[in-house]
Amino acid sequence: MNIIQRRILHFFVLACALSWFGHLGNWIFPSGYWPLPMNPLGPLIAAPIVIWATEGRAGVSA
Secondary structure, three states, rough: OHHHHHHHHHHHHHHOOOOOOOHHHHHHHHOOOOOOOOOOOOOHHHHHHHHHHHHHHHHOOO
C-alpha cells in the first residue's frame, strides 16, 4: 500500500469514527447531549488531522 492509499484509508476511518461517535456514546451512556444519528463535521475535522499526522505543520499551513 503506497502513501496515498494509506492517507485515504486513515481519512475514511477517522471520518467515520468522528461522524458516528454519538451513536456509540448514546448506546453506552444514554443522554440527550450526544449528536444523533451522526455528526456531519466528522470529515471536516478528520482532514486536517490526517494532513497534520502525515505532512506535519507545513502541510497544514499549505
